[in-house]
Amino acid sequence: MAKPGRLGVGIIGAGKVGAVLGAALRAAEHAVVGVSAVSDASRERAETLLPGVPILDVQDVVERAELVLLAVPDDALPGLVEGLAKLGAWQPGQLVAHTSGRFGVGVLHPVRAAGAVPLALHPAMTFTGMSLDLTRLLDCTFGVTADAPMLPIAQALVVEMGAEPVAIAEADRTLYHAALAHGSNHLVTLVAQASQLLREVGVESPERMLGPLLRATLENALASGESALTGPVARGDVGTVSAHAEALREFDAGGHGDVLEAYLAMARATALRAEGRGLLKPDQLKGLHEALDPKED
DSSP states (O other): OOOTTOOEEEEEOOSHHHHHHHHHHHHTTOEEEEEEOOSHHHHHHHHHHSTTOOBOOHHHHHHHOSEEEEOOOGGGHHHHHHHHHHTTOOOTTOEEEEOOSSOOSGGGHHHHHTTOEEEEEEEOSOOOSSTHHHHHGGGOEEEEEEOGGGHHHHHHHHHHTTOEEEEOOGGGHHHHHHHHHHHHHHHHHHHHHHHHHHHHTTOSOHHHHHHHHHHHHHHHHHHHGGGGOOSHHHHTOHHHHHHHHHHHHHHIIIIIOSHHHHHHHHHHHHHHHHHHTTOSOHHHHHHHHHHTOOOOO
């Protein structure tokens, strides 16, 4: 027998996020009543993480569900919500939650107009779409947005999945998402570029060299903030920074293309933050600006 308050959950989009959150809600003893999955990868993911759950058309999933979880790409969300509204799919009293970081509940206006309850539940986590993600949820925070009376419902759903809810104001959703994307997505690019440079100089396993360094740096930065800042920019070591820029300019000239620009942008930002902490003298800052000028001779 189901526990009181258990919901029939429908998952729209069996991508890496939707399938994992569906499995987490199922583990909390909600009943997943249907999932939409179009691609072969999505169907396989649904069958692996949500065994026995019927794969249905989107409208059929919505019709069966008391809680609809919209786990689709940001740009697809507004059209999906509006399209289902035109079909009369949304039901009064139904809970409708999306997993987009960019949007709050405003994008779910057609849901609200139909008498359903809009919620925004965004996991601040990167997913693989495999069962190990369920363990990662236990360390995860969700950015939650909802109307004030409905906020406890959104928070409770997150807690049931084993994660921690943090309320994000509707007006702050885009900046919130930019912070996460800047920190997480750009970290992948940064690691890829550093690995590429190490391979260029003959390091066969860049991950073994970078792993301990980057893990220690991340832990220090999270624990101590900008007081953990080290390196040639923070020291005002203009000669080293200038040599880096020249070496990267030559590297990019060989057809690689994107490393110098990233280095210069991050080094400028680092210099400004180091200046703000009183780490750089005026002549050091001036020298860094000159070293980071991308103009060719």
